[in-house]
Amino acid sequence: MVTNIQLHLAIGIPLIFNASLMTVLFALQNLRLDAKFEALESKFEARFPALEARVAVVEVKLDALSQVWRSELRRVEEVIDARLKRLEQR
Numbered sequence: 463m464v465t466n467i468q469l470h471l472a473i474g475i476p477l478i479f480n481a482s483l484m485t486v487l488f489a490l491q492n493l494r495l496d497a498k499f500e501a502l503e504s505k506f507e508a509r510f511p512a513l514e515a516r517v518a519v520v521e522v523k524l525d526a527l528s529q530v531w532r533s534e535l536r537r538v539e540e541v542i543d544a545r546l547k548r549l550e551q552r
Contacts, residue, residue, distance in 0.1 A: 464472075
């Protein structure tokens with residue numbers, strides 16, 4: 463017959479061992495993932511200046527395009543205003 467203490471030890475020791483083993487394994491896995499993430503981040507950082515230059519060129523082009531659109535829309539608005547004034551005068 464098994465006493466209460468033997469039963470508690472038979473259940474508790476494997477639970478504690480498994481919990482500590484899983485904690486260690488998760489910590490090691492986190493270290494591996496952090497190392498891989500840092501390697502990927504360093505590769506990205508090496509390519510980032512070229513990407514940043516490309517983004518700057520695109521931003522300049524978009525700004526120029528938006529200025530062209532604004533000027534064209536302003537011109538269309540002036541034409542419409544002039545036509546409306548003519549209609550109102552009639």
